[in-house]
Amino acid sequence: MGAAAARHWAAVHDEAAVATVGRTVYTLLPQARPAEARRLAEQAIAALGRILEIPLRAAVSRAAGGPAELPELRAEVDDILRVTTASPDTPTVAGLAETHAQVLLLHFADELARRPRLRHPGIDAMLEHDRVRDTDYAASVAIWLDAVGNVGEAAKRLTIHPNTLKYRLRRARELFGIDLDHPDVRLSCWLQLRLTGADACAHEARVRFGPS
Template sequence: MDLAKSPIVDGTSEELFALANAVAAVVGGSVAVEDLDRRVLAYSALPGQPMDDLRRRGILERQVPDDEPEQRGQYREVLAAPGVVQVPTLGADEMPRSAVAIRAGDLPLGTIWAIEGPAATDPAGRLVPAAERALLDGARLAALHMLRRRSSAELDLHAREDALRDALNGSGPAAEARYRLGLPDRARLTLLGLAPRRTPGGEAPPLVRLAAAAARHWAAVHTDAAVTTAGRTVYVLLAELDPAAVRRLAEQAVATLGRTFGTPLRAAFSRGADDLGELPVLRSEVDDILRVTTAGPDSPEVADLSDAHAGVLLAHLADELARLPRLRHPGIEAMVAHDRAQQTAYAASVTAWLDAVGNVAQASERLAVHPNTLKYRLRRARELFGLDLDDPDVRLSCWLQLRLSA
Protein backbone atom coordinates (compact mmCIF):
# COMPACT_ATOMS: atom_id res chain seq x y z
CA MET A 1 0.00 0.00 0.00
CA ASP A 2 1.46 3.39 -0.97
CA LEU A 3 0.83 5.63 2.03
CA ALA A 4 2.14 8.65 0.19
CA LYS A 5 -0.98 8.47 -2.00
CA SER A 6 -3.46 7.71 0.78
CA PRO A 7 -6.15 10.39 1.28
CA ILE A 8 -5.36 10.76 4.97
CA VAL A 9 -4.95 13.92 7.04
CA ASP A 10 -7.58 16.57 6.98
CA GLY A 11 -7.25 17.60 10.60
CA THR A 12 -9.56 15.09 12.30
CA SER A 13 -8.32 12.74 15.03
CA GLU A 14 -9.86 9.73 13.26
CA GLU A 15 -7.24 10.03 10.57
CA LEU A 16 -4.36 9.24 12.90
CA PHE A 17 -6.16 5.97 13.62
CA ALA A 18 -6.59 5.41 9.88
CA LEU A 19 -2.90 6.14 9.43
CA ALA A 20 -2.01 3.57 12.11
CA ASN A 21 -4.18 0.99 10.36
CA ALA A 22 -2.52 1.75 7.02
CA VAL A 23 0.96 1.24 8.45
CA ALA A 24 -0.12 -1.93 10.29
CA ALA A 25 -1.50 -3.37 7.05
CA VAL A 26 2.01 -3.25 5.60
CA VAL A 27 4.17 -3.99 8.65
CA GLY A 28 1.82 -6.69 9.90
CA GLY A 29 1.71 -5.95 13.63
CA SER A 30 0.02 -3.51 15.96
CA VAL A 31 1.01 0.14 15.40
CA ALA A 32 0.88 3.02 17.88
CA VAL A 33 1.33 6.74 17.25
CA GLU A 34 2.75 8.57 20.29
CA ASP A 35 3.57 12.13 21.26
CA LEU A 36 6.80 13.18 22.98
CA ASP A 37 5.38 12.27 26.39
CA ARG A 38 4.73 8.73 25.14
CA ARG A 39 0.99 9.25 25.24
CA VAL A 40 -0.76 7.00 22.71
CA LEU A 41 -2.55 9.32 20.29
CA ALA A 42 -3.78 6.58 17.96
CA TYR A 43 -3.38 2.86 17.37
CA SER A 44 -4.21 0.27 14.74
CA ALA A 45 -7.17 -2.06 15.13
CA LEU A 46 -6.82 -4.63 12.34
CA PRO A 47 -8.24 -8.12 13.01
CA GLY A 48 -5.61 -10.64 14.03
CA GLN A 49 -2.72 -8.17 14.27
CA PRO A 50 0.15 -9.35 16.54
CA MET A 51 0.14 -7.52 19.87
CA ASP A 52 1.91 -7.96 23.21
CA ASP A 53 1.01 -6.92 26.77
CA LEU A 54 3.10 -3.74 26.60
CA ARG A 55 1.06 -2.54 23.61
CA ARG A 56 -2.22 -3.54 25.26
CA ARG A 57 -1.34 -1.57 28.40
CA GLY A 58 -0.33 1.43 26.32
CA ILE A 59 -3.66 1.38 24.48
CA LEU A 60 -5.76 0.87 27.60
CA GLU A 61 -3.95 3.54 29.61
CA ARG A 62 -3.29 5.78 26.58
CA GLN A 63 0.26 6.01 27.96
CA VAL A 64 3.24 3.73 27.27
CA PRO A 65 4.35 2.11 30.56
CA ASP A 66 7.82 3.14 31.74
CA ASP A 67 8.79 -0.22 33.22
CA GLU A 68 12.32 -0.59 31.83
CA PRO A 69 15.12 1.98 32.35
CA GLU A 70 16.46 1.12 28.89
CA GLN A 71 13.24 2.45 27.32
CA ARG A 72 14.44 6.04 27.65
CA GLY A 73 17.56 5.20 25.70
CA GLN A 74 15.48 3.60 22.98
CA TYR A 75 13.30 6.70 22.65
CA ARG A 76 16.38 8.91 22.45
CA GLU A 77 17.82 6.68 19.74
CA VAL A 78 14.62 6.80 17.69
CA LEU A 79 14.25 10.57 18.01
CA ALA A 80 17.88 11.09 16.98
CA ALA A 81 17.85 8.66 14.03
CA PRO A 82 17.18 9.96 10.51
CA GLY A 83 15.16 6.89 9.55
CA VAL A 84 13.59 3.71 10.88
CA VAL A 85 15.17 1.98 13.89
CA GLN A 86 14.70 -1.69 14.69
CA VAL A 87 14.47 -1.75 18.48
CA PRO A 88 15.64 -4.77 20.49
CA THR A 89 13.15 -6.32 22.90
CA LEU A 90 13.58 -5.57 26.60
CA GLY A 91 11.52 -8.46 27.99
CA ALA A 92 10.86 -12.08 27.23
CA ASP A 93 7.20 -11.39 26.42
CA GLU A 94 7.87 -8.35 24.27
CA MET A 95 7.61 -8.57 20.48
CA PRO A 96 10.22 -7.02 18.15
CA ARG A 97 9.44 -3.46 17.09
CA SER A 98 10.48 -0.92 14.51
CA ALA A 99 10.09 2.77 15.22
CA VAL A 100 10.50 6.09 13.47
CA ALA A 101 10.48 9.70 14.67
CA ILE A 102 7.71 12.08 13.62
CA ARG A 103 9.27 15.42 12.73
CA ALA A 104 8.37 18.74 11.17
CA GLY A 105 11.74 19.79 9.81
CA ASP A 106 14.05 19.59 12.82
CA LEU A 107 11.15 19.82 15.30
CA PRO A 108 10.36 16.45 16.94
CA LEU A 109 6.65 15.81 17.40
CA GLY A 110 6.42 12.16 18.43
CA THR A 111 7.10 8.59 17.29
CA ILE A 112 5.45 5.67 15.50
CA TRP A 113 6.06 2.17 16.90
CA ALA A 114 5.15 -0.94 14.90
CA ILE A 115 5.29 -4.52 16.09
CA GLU A 116 6.95 -6.48 13.28
CA GLY A 117 4.67 -9.04 11.67
CA PRO A 118 6.03 -12.25 10.11
CA ALA A 119 6.34 -10.69 6.64
CA ALA A 120 7.93 -7.45 7.84
CA THR A 121 11.50 -8.80 7.99
CA ASP A 122 13.72 -10.83 5.70
CA PRO A 123 15.45 -14.09 6.77
CA ALA A 124 18.31 -12.04 8.28
CA GLY A 125 15.87 -10.13 10.47
CA ARG A 126 16.13 -6.86 8.56
CA LEU A 127 13.03 -4.80 7.85
CA VAL A 128 11.85 -5.29 4.27
CA PRO A 129 11.78 -2.15 2.06
CA ALA A 130 7.97 -2.01 1.87
CA ALA A 131 7.64 -1.97 5.68
CA GLU A 132 10.36 0.64 6.05
CA ARG A 133 8.73 2.83 3.40
CA ALA A 134 5.34 2.50 5.12
CA LEU A 135 6.82 3.73 8.42
CA LEU A 136 8.62 6.65 6.78
CA ASP A 137 5.52 7.71 4.85
CA GLY A 138 3.44 7.29 7.97
CA ALA A 139 5.77 9.54 9.97
CA ARG A 140 5.62 12.24 7.29
CA LEU A 141 1.82 12.18 7.14
CA ALA A 142 1.52 12.04 10.95
CA ALA A 143 3.67 15.18 11.16
CA LEU A 144 1.28 17.02 8.86
CA HIS A 145 -1.68 15.87 10.90
CA MET A 146 -0.11 16.80 14.25
CA LEU A 147 0.93 20.22 12.97
CA ARG A 148 -2.59 20.94 11.73
CA ARG A 149 -3.96 20.12 15.15
CA ARG A 150 -1.68 22.58 16.89
CA SER A 151 -3.74 25.43 18.25
CA SER A 152 -2.94 29.10 17.88
CA ALA A 153 -2.13 29.07 21.60
CA GLU A 154 0.61 26.49 21.02
CA LEU A 155 2.02 28.50 18.15
CA ASP A 156 2.03 31.55 20.41
CA LEU A 157 3.93 29.54 23.03
CA HIS A 158 6.60 28.68 20.47
CA ALA A 159 6.90 32.33 19.46
CA ARG A 160 7.33 33.30 23.12
CA GLU A 161 9.86 30.48 23.54
CA ASP A 162 12.00 31.90 20.73
CA ALA A 163 11.63 35.44 22.10
CA LEU A 164 12.73 34.38 25.57
CA ARG A 165 15.70 32.45 24.21
CA ASP A 166 16.83 35.52 22.27
CA ALA A 167 16.41 37.71 25.36
CA LEU A 168 18.44 35.29 27.50
CA ASN A 169 21.24 35.49 24.93
CA GLY A 170 21.00 39.29 24.78
CA SER A 171 19.98 39.19 21.12
CA GLY A 172 18.03 42.17 19.83
CA PRO A 173 16.60 45.26 21.55
CA ALA A 174 14.89 44.81 24.91
CA ALA A 175 11.84 46.74 23.69
CA GLU A 176 11.31 44.26 20.86
CA ALA A 177 11.70 41.30 23.22
CA ARG A 178 9.22 42.87 25.64
CA TYR A 179 6.69 43.22 22.81
CA ARG A 180 7.22 39.64 21.59
CA LEU A 181 6.80 38.33 25.14
CA GLY A 182 3.70 40.44 25.75
CA LEU A 183 5.14 42.09 28.86
CA PRO A 184 3.96 45.46 30.20
CA ASP A 185 6.48 48.28 30.59
CA ARG A 186 8.63 48.08 33.71
CA ALA A 187 7.15 44.74 34.75
CA ARG A 188 8.96 43.13 37.67
CA LEU A 189 10.65 40.04 36.19
CA THR A 190 12.01 36.89 37.80
CA LEU A 191 13.84 34.13 35.94
CA LEU A 192 13.42 30.55 37.08
CA GLY A 193 15.57 27.60 35.98
CA LEU A 194 14.77 23.87 36.19
CA ALA A 195 17.35 21.12 35.72
CA PRO A 196 17.74 17.43 36.70
CA ARG A 197 19.96 16.73 39.70
CA ARG A 198 23.15 14.98 38.64
CA THR A 199 23.25 11.45 40.07
CA PRO A 200 26.10 8.92 39.70
CA GLY A 201 25.06 6.50 37.00
CA GLY A 202 21.68 8.21 36.80
CA GLU A 203 19.90 9.07 33.60
CA ALA A 204 18.28 12.46 33.14
CA PRO A 205 15.01 12.70 31.20
CA PRO A 206 15.44 13.85 27.58
CA LEU A 207 15.44 17.65 27.59
CA VAL A 208 12.83 17.81 24.83
CA ARG A 209 10.35 15.84 26.97
CA LEU A 210 11.16 17.81 30.12
CA ALA A 211 10.73 21.08 28.22
CA ALA A 212 7.40 20.00 26.73
CA ALA A 213 6.10 18.88 30.12
CA ALA A 214 7.33 22.09 31.75
CA ALA A 215 5.59 24.21 29.10
CA ARG A 216 2.30 22.41 29.72
CA HIS A 217 2.72 22.72 33.48
CA TRP A 218 3.37 26.46 33.43
CA ALA A 219 0.60 27.07 30.91
CA ALA A 220 -1.77 25.52 33.45
CA VAL A 221 -0.51 27.22 36.64
CA HIS A 222 0.64 30.63 35.34
CA THR A 223 -0.61 31.48 31.87
CA ASP A 224 1.67 34.53 31.46
CA ALA A 225 4.86 32.50 31.92
CA ALA A 226 7.27 32.16 28.99
CA VAL A 227 9.27 28.92 28.78
CA THR A 228 12.37 28.01 26.77
CA THR A 229 15.37 25.70 26.95
CA ALA A 230 19.12 26.11 26.65
CA GLY A 231 21.82 23.59 27.49
CA ARG A 232 20.39 21.20 30.08
CA THR A 233 18.12 23.82 31.68
CA VAL A 234 14.48 24.81 31.22
CA TYR A 235 14.05 28.56 31.84
CA VAL A 236 10.78 30.18 32.90
CA LEU A 237 10.21 33.94 32.86
CA LEU A 238 7.67 35.14 35.42
CA ALA A 239 6.30 38.67 35.72
CA GLU A 240 4.86 40.61 38.64
CA LEU A 241 5.32 37.91 41.29
CA ASP A 242 6.90 38.35 44.70
CA PRO A 243 9.69 35.97 45.82
CA ALA A 244 7.35 33.96 48.04
CA ALA A 245 4.98 33.29 45.13
CA VAL A 246 7.88 32.37 42.84
CA ARG A 247 9.24 29.95 45.42
CA ARG A 248 5.83 28.36 45.91
CA LEU A 249 5.31 27.87 42.17
CA ALA A 250 8.85 26.49 41.81
CA GLU A 251 8.21 23.96 44.57
CA GLN A 252 5.02 22.83 42.81
CA ALA A 253 6.87 22.47 39.49
CA VAL A 254 9.71 20.45 41.02
CA ALA A 255 7.27 18.11 42.76
CA THR A 256 4.99 17.66 39.74
CA LEU A 257 7.63 17.27 37.03
CA GLY A 258 9.94 15.21 39.23
CA ARG A 259 7.12 12.78 39.89
CA THR A 260 6.26 12.66 36.18
CA PHE A 261 9.78 11.66 35.17
CA GLY A 262 10.84 9.80 38.32
CA THR A 263 13.90 12.05 38.43
CA PRO A 264 14.95 14.50 41.15
CA LEU A 265 14.84 18.05 39.82
CA ARG A 266 16.27 21.30 41.13
CA ALA A 267 14.87 24.80 40.65
CA ALA A 268 16.69 28.12 41.02
CA PHE A 269 15.20 31.60 40.79
CA SER A 270 16.85 34.97 40.35
CA ARG A 271 16.45 38.29 42.06
CA GLY A 272 13.81 40.56 40.56
CA ALA A 273 14.61 43.04 37.79
CA ASP A 274 12.64 45.70 35.94
CA ASP A 275 14.83 45.82 32.84
CA LEU A 276 14.44 43.00 30.30
CA GLY A 277 18.00 43.77 29.19
CA GLU A 278 19.18 42.25 32.49
CA LEU A 279 18.00 38.76 31.52
CA PRO A 280 21.49 37.52 30.52
CA VAL A 281 22.71 38.53 34.01
CA LEU A 282 19.72 36.85 35.66
CA ARG A 283 20.44 33.74 33.59
CA SER A 284 24.03 33.68 34.90
CA GLU A 285 22.68 33.93 38.44
CA VAL A 286 20.28 31.04 37.90
CA ASP A 287 23.01 28.95 36.22
CA ASP A 288 25.36 29.58 39.16
CA ILE A 289 22.75 28.36 41.63
CA LEU A 290 21.88 25.26 39.61
CA ARG A 291 25.57 24.42 39.23
CA VAL A 292 25.68 24.06 43.00
CA THR A 293 22.26 22.59 43.76
CA THR A 294 22.25 19.96 41.00
CA ALA A 295 25.59 18.59 42.22
CA GLY A 296 24.59 17.22 45.62
CA PRO A 297 21.75 15.08 47.01
CA ASP A 298 21.44 17.27 50.12
CA SER A 299 21.07 20.56 48.25
CA PRO A 300 17.72 22.37 48.45
CA GLU A 301 15.18 21.51 45.76
CA VAL A 302 14.37 25.21 45.29
CA ALA A 303 16.94 27.94 45.92
CA ASP A 304 17.77 31.55 45.28
CA LEU A 305 21.23 33.07 45.64
CA SER A 306 20.90 33.53 49.40
CA ASP A 307 20.29 29.78 49.78
CA ALA A 308 23.36 28.80 47.76
CA HIS A 309 25.67 31.80 48.19
CA ALA A 310 28.58 29.96 49.81
CA GLY A 311 28.60 27.23 47.17
CA VAL A 312 28.34 29.75 44.32
CA LEU A 313 31.22 31.82 45.73
CA LEU A 314 33.44 28.75 46.16
CA ALA A 315 32.63 27.60 42.63
CA HIS A 316 33.75 30.94 41.23
CA LEU A 317 36.94 30.84 43.31
CA ALA A 318 37.63 27.34 42.02
CA ASP A 319 37.22 28.65 38.47
CA GLU A 320 39.75 31.40 39.16
CA LEU A 321 42.29 28.98 40.61
CA ALA A 322 41.86 26.75 37.56
CA ARG A 323 42.20 29.73 35.21
CA LEU A 324 45.17 31.28 37.04
CA PRO A 325 47.25 28.51 38.66
CA ARG A 326 49.80 31.10 39.82
CA LEU A 327 47.27 32.22 42.45
CA ARG A 328 47.64 28.93 44.29
CA HIS A 329 49.78 28.90 47.45
CA PRO A 330 52.94 26.95 46.55
CA GLY A 331 53.14 25.52 50.06
CA ILE A 332 49.69 23.92 49.69
CA GLU A 333 50.68 22.39 46.36
CA ALA A 334 53.86 21.00 47.94
CA MET A 335 51.97 19.64 50.97
CA VAL A 336 49.39 17.83 48.85
CA ALA A 337 52.15 16.36 46.67
CA HIS A 338 54.06 15.24 49.77
CA ASP A 339 50.98 13.52 51.20
CA ARG A 340 50.41 11.74 47.93
CA ALA A 341 54.01 10.55 47.64
CA GLN A 342 54.75 9.76 51.29
CA GLN A 343 51.29 8.68 52.46
CA THR A 344 51.25 11.41 55.11
CA ALA A 345 48.20 13.37 56.29
CA TYR A 346 49.38 16.97 56.57
CA ALA A 347 46.68 18.40 54.25
CA ALA A 348 43.85 16.57 56.07
CA SER A 349 45.23 17.71 59.42
CA VAL A 350 45.54 21.37 58.41
CA THR A 351 42.07 21.28 56.83
CA ALA A 352 40.47 19.76 59.95
CA TRP A 353 42.18 22.35 62.17
CA LEU A 354 41.02 25.21 59.94
CA ASP A 355 37.50 23.77 59.76
CA ALA A 356 37.47 23.70 63.57
CA VAL A 357 38.58 27.35 63.66
CA GLY A 358 41.80 26.40 65.47
CA ASN A 359 40.15 24.13 68.05
CA VAL A 360 42.75 21.36 68.44
CA ALA A 361 40.53 19.11 70.56
CA GLN A 362 37.66 19.22 68.06
CA ALA A 363 39.92 18.75 65.03
CA SER A 364 41.85 15.84 66.56
CA GLU A 365 38.57 14.13 67.48
CA ARG A 366 37.40 14.49 63.89
CA LEU A 367 40.67 12.99 62.67
CA ALA A 368 40.63 10.28 65.36
CA VAL A 369 44.17 11.16 66.49
CA HIS A 370 45.67 12.37 69.78
CA PRO A 371 45.78 16.19 70.17
CA ASN A 372 49.56 16.04 70.51
CA THR A 373 49.75 14.23 67.16
CA LEU A 374 47.77 17.00 65.51
CA LYS A 375 49.94 19.69 67.12
CA TYR A 376 53.03 17.92 65.79
CA ARG A 377 51.59 17.74 62.27
CA LEU A 378 50.68 21.43 62.31
CA ARG A 379 54.19 22.36 63.46
CA ARG A 380 55.79 20.20 60.77
CA ALA A 381 53.44 21.68 58.11
CA ARG A 382 54.73 25.13 59.06
CA GLU A 383 58.34 23.97 58.86
CA LEU A 384 58.17 21.82 55.73
CA PHE A 385 55.88 23.89 53.53
CA GLY A 386 56.27 27.46 54.75
CA LEU A 387 52.70 27.87 55.94
CA ASP A 388 52.34 30.82 58.30
CA LEU A 389 49.17 29.62 59.97
CA ASP A 390 49.37 32.41 62.55
CA ASP A 391 48.47 34.93 59.83
CA PRO A 392 44.66 35.11 59.40
CA ASP A 393 44.94 35.98 55.70
CA VAL A 394 47.20 32.99 55.09
CA ARG A 395 44.81 30.76 57.03
CA LEU A 396 41.91 31.92 54.84
CA SER A 397 43.93 31.45 51.64
CA CYS A 398 45.07 27.98 52.67
CA TRP A 399 41.62 26.90 53.75
CA LEU A 400 40.05 28.04 50.47
CA GLN A 401 42.61 26.18 48.40
CA LEU A 402 42.34 23.03 50.50
CA ARG A 403 38.56 23.24 50.53
CA LEU A 404 38.35 23.59 46.77
CA SER A 405 40.78 20.75 46.08
CA ALA A 406 38.98 18.32 48.41
Protein backbone atom coordinates (compact mmCIF):
# COMPACT_ATOMS: atom_id res chain seq x y z
CA MET A 1 0.00 0.00 0.00
CA GLY A 2 2.82 2.40 0.87
CA ALA A 3 4.44 1.99 -2.55
CA ALA A 4 1.17 2.55 -4.40
CA ALA A 5 0.48 5.65 -2.31
CA ALA A 6 3.96 7.02 -2.93
CA ARG A 7 3.54 6.60 -6.68
CA HIS A 8 0.15 8.28 -6.61
CA TRP A 9 1.28 11.31 -4.63
CA ALA A 10 4.43 11.73 -6.72
CA ALA A 11 2.20 12.00 -9.78
CA VAL A 12 -0.26 14.55 -8.37
CA HIS A 13 1.85 16.80 -6.12
CA ASP A 14 5.49 17.71 -6.76
CA GLU A 15 6.32 18.38 -3.12
CA ALA A 16 4.35 15.63 -1.43
CA ALA A 17 6.24 13.65 1.22
CA VAL A 18 4.97 10.16 2.07
CA ALA A 19 5.75 7.94 5.06
CA THR A 20 4.19 4.57 5.91
CA VAL A 21 3.79 3.34 9.49
CA GLY A 22 2.05 -0.02 9.76
CA ARG A 23 -1.16 0.20 7.75
CA THR A 24 -1.25 4.01 7.80
CA VAL A 25 0.20 6.22 5.07
CA TYR A 26 1.00 9.79 6.15
CA THR A 27 1.28 12.45 3.46
CA LEU A 28 2.60 16.00 3.86
CA LEU A 29 1.39 18.52 1.29
CA PRO A 30 3.50 21.70 1.56
CA GLN A 31 1.69 24.89 0.59
CA ALA A 32 -1.63 23.10 0.11
CA ARG A 33 -4.68 24.95 1.42
CA PRO A 34 -7.27 22.95 3.43
CA ALA A 35 -9.75 22.73 0.56
CA GLU A 36 -7.03 21.54 -1.82
CA ALA A 37 -5.75 18.98 0.68
CA ARG A 38 -9.24 17.55 1.10
CA ARG A 39 -9.81 17.42 -2.66
CA LEU A 40 -6.50 15.62 -3.19
CA ALA A 41 -7.29 13.21 -0.36
CA GLU A 42 -10.64 12.36 -1.95
CA GLN A 43 -8.92 11.74 -5.26
CA ALA A 44 -6.28 9.57 -3.60
CA ILE A 45 -8.89 7.44 -1.80
CA ALA A 46 -10.76 6.88 -5.06
CA ALA A 47 -7.64 6.07 -7.10
CA LEU A 48 -5.94 3.85 -4.51
CA GLY A 49 -9.20 2.11 -3.67
CA ARG A 50 -9.51 1.01 -7.29
CA ILE A 51 -5.91 -0.19 -7.39
CA LEU A 52 -5.83 -1.97 -4.04
CA GLU A 53 -9.46 -3.13 -4.03
CA ILE A 54 -9.83 -2.52 -0.30
CA PRO A 55 -11.87 0.08 1.60
CA LEU A 56 -9.80 3.10 2.57
CA ARG A 57 -10.26 6.10 4.84
CA ALA A 58 -8.43 9.42 4.84
CA ALA A 59 -8.05 11.98 7.62
CA VAL A 60 -7.16 15.60 6.91
CA SER A 61 -5.56 17.63 9.69
CA ARG A 62 -5.45 21.38 10.04
CA ALA A 63 -2.52 23.16 8.40
CA ALA A 64 0.79 23.08 10.26
CA GLY A 65 2.37 26.33 11.37
CA GLY A 66 5.81 24.72 11.32
CA PRO A 67 7.68 21.40 11.72
CA ALA A 68 7.27 21.48 15.51
CA GLU A 69 3.52 20.95 15.09
CA LEU A 70 3.84 17.75 13.05
CA PRO A 71 3.69 15.28 15.99
CA GLU A 72 0.50 16.94 17.23
CA LEU A 73 -1.04 16.86 13.75
CA ARG A 74 -0.12 13.21 13.35
CA ALA A 75 -1.95 12.50 16.62
CA GLU A 76 -4.94 14.44 15.28
CA VAL A 77 -4.97 12.32 12.12
CA ASP A 78 -4.67 9.12 14.16
CA ASP A 79 -7.63 10.16 16.31
CA ILE A 80 -9.78 10.83 13.26
CA LEU A 81 -8.85 7.49 11.71
CA ARG A 82 -9.72 5.65 14.94
CA VAL A 83 -13.23 7.03 14.52
CA THR A 84 -13.69 6.63 10.79
CA THR A 85 -12.19 3.14 10.48
CA ALA A 86 -14.41 1.88 13.30
CA SER A 87 -17.70 2.76 11.62
CA PRO A 88 -18.88 2.32 8.02
CA ASP A 89 -21.24 5.28 8.47
CA THR A 90 -18.45 7.86 8.80
CA PRO A 91 -17.18 9.94 5.85
CA THR A 92 -14.50 8.44 3.66
CA VAL A 93 -12.49 11.64 4.05
CA ALA A 94 -12.90 13.51 7.31
CA GLY A 95 -11.35 16.19 9.45
CA LEU A 96 -11.67 16.95 13.14
CA ALA A 97 -14.74 19.13 12.53
CA GLU A 98 -16.77 16.09 11.39
CA THR A 99 -15.48 13.75 14.10
CA HIS A 100 -14.93 16.02 17.09
CA ALA A 101 -17.59 14.47 19.35
CA GLN A 102 -16.44 10.90 18.64
CA VAL A 103 -12.79 11.83 19.15
CA LEU A 104 -13.63 13.46 22.47
CA LEU A 105 -15.48 10.31 23.58
CA LEU A 106 -12.48 8.18 22.56
CA HIS A 107 -10.18 10.24 24.77
CA PHE A 108 -12.68 10.05 27.61
CA ALA A 109 -12.77 6.27 27.22
CA ASP A 110 -8.98 6.10 27.15
CA GLU A 111 -8.77 8.11 30.37
CA LEU A 112 -11.31 5.87 32.12
CA ALA A 113 -9.35 2.81 30.99
CA ARG A 114 -6.15 4.28 32.45
CA ARG A 115 -7.84 5.48 35.63
CA PRO A 116 -10.88 3.28 36.34
CA ARG A 117 -11.29 4.82 39.79
CA LEU A 118 -12.74 7.87 38.00
CA ARG A 119 -15.83 5.86 37.06
CA HIS A 120 -18.98 6.58 39.04
CA PRO A 121 -19.37 3.46 41.23
CA GLY A 122 -23.13 3.60 40.81
CA ILE A 123 -22.82 3.10 37.06
CA ASP A 124 -20.84 -0.11 37.45
CA ALA A 125 -23.25 -1.31 40.13
CA MET A 126 -26.22 -0.57 37.87
CA LEU A 127 -24.69 -2.39 34.90
CA GLU A 128 -23.89 -5.40 37.07
CA HIS A 129 -27.43 -5.40 38.49
CA ASP A 130 -28.84 -5.41 34.95
CA ARG A 131 -26.51 -8.23 33.92
CA VAL A 132 -27.28 -10.45 36.90
CA ARG A 133 -30.99 -9.73 37.31
CA ASP A 134 -31.92 -9.03 33.67
CA THR A 135 -33.20 -5.53 34.44
CA ASP A 136 -33.05 -2.42 32.25
CA TYR A 137 -31.97 0.38 34.56
CA ALA A 138 -28.87 1.38 32.60
CA ALA A 139 -30.67 1.47 29.26
CA SER A 140 -33.55 3.41 30.77
CA VAL A 141 -31.25 6.03 32.28
CA ALA A 142 -29.16 6.26 29.09
CA ILE A 143 -32.13 6.77 26.80
CA TRP A 144 -33.75 9.25 29.20
CA LEU A 145 -30.50 11.23 29.13
CA ASP A 146 -30.37 10.97 25.33
CA ALA A 147 -33.89 12.42 25.26
CA VAL A 148 -32.71 15.36 27.39
CA GLY A 149 -35.01 14.35 30.23
CA ASN A 150 -38.13 14.03 28.07
CA VAL A 151 -39.91 11.12 29.77
CA GLY A 152 -42.50 10.71 27.02
CA GLU A 153 -39.93 10.53 24.23
CA ALA A 154 -37.65 8.19 26.19
CA ALA A 155 -40.54 5.88 27.15
CA LYS A 156 -41.57 5.72 23.49
CA ARG A 157 -38.07 4.69 22.45
CA LEU A 158 -38.02 2.07 25.20
CA THR A 159 -41.57 0.94 24.29
CA ILE A 160 -42.70 1.18 27.91
CA HIS A 161 -45.26 3.32 29.74
CA PRO A 162 -43.97 6.70 31.00
CA ASN A 163 -44.84 5.71 34.56
CA THR A 164 -42.66 2.62 34.21
CA LEU A 165 -39.75 4.82 33.17
CA LYS A 166 -40.34 7.21 36.05
CA TYR A 167 -40.28 4.23 38.42
CA ARG A 168 -36.99 2.98 36.95
CA LEU A 169 -35.38 6.41 37.25
CA ARG A 170 -36.48 6.69 40.87
CA ARG A 171 -35.18 3.22 41.65
CA ALA A 172 -31.86 4.00 39.93
CA ARG A 173 -31.42 6.85 42.39
CA GLU A 174 -32.38 4.69 45.36
CA LEU A 175 -30.40 1.58 44.44
CA PHE A 176 -27.24 3.03 42.93
CA GLY A 177 -26.90 6.52 44.44
CA ILE A 178 -27.07 8.29 41.07
CA ASP A 179 -28.27 11.88 41.56
CA LEU A 180 -29.94 12.54 38.23
CA ASP A 181 -31.15 15.93 39.44
CA HIS A 182 -27.58 17.28 39.30
CA PRO A 183 -26.45 18.38 35.80
CA ASP A 184 -22.79 17.41 36.30
CA VAL A 185 -23.80 13.94 37.47
CA ARG A 186 -26.13 13.57 34.49
CA LEU A 187 -23.28 14.47 32.13
CA SER A 188 -20.86 12.06 33.83
CA CYS A 189 -23.39 9.24 33.77
CA TRP A 190 -24.36 9.88 30.17
CA LEU A 191 -20.73 9.75 29.05
CA GLN A 192 -20.08 6.49 30.87
CA LEU A 193 -23.29 4.86 29.70
CA ARG A 194 -22.71 6.07 26.16
CA LEU A 195 -19.37 4.28 26.13
CA THR A 196 -20.98 1.03 27.28
CA GLY A 197 -23.54 1.21 24.47
CA ALA A 198 -26.40 0.92 26.96
CA ASP A 199 -28.82 2.88 24.77
CA ALA A 200 -28.03 0.78 21.68
CA CYS A 201 -28.35 -2.44 23.66
CA ALA A 202 -31.82 -1.41 24.76
CA HIS A 203 -32.91 -0.85 21.17
CA GLU A 204 -31.57 -4.22 20.08
CA ALA A 205 -33.33 -5.95 22.94
CA ARG A 206 -36.63 -4.37 22.00
CA VAL A 207 -36.20 -5.42 18.37
CA ARG A 208 -35.44 -9.03 19.29
CA PHE A 209 -37.72 -9.60 22.24
CA GLY A 210 -40.38 -6.91 22.15
CA PRO A 211 -41.43 -4.58 25.00
CA SER A 212 -41.25 -5.59 28.64
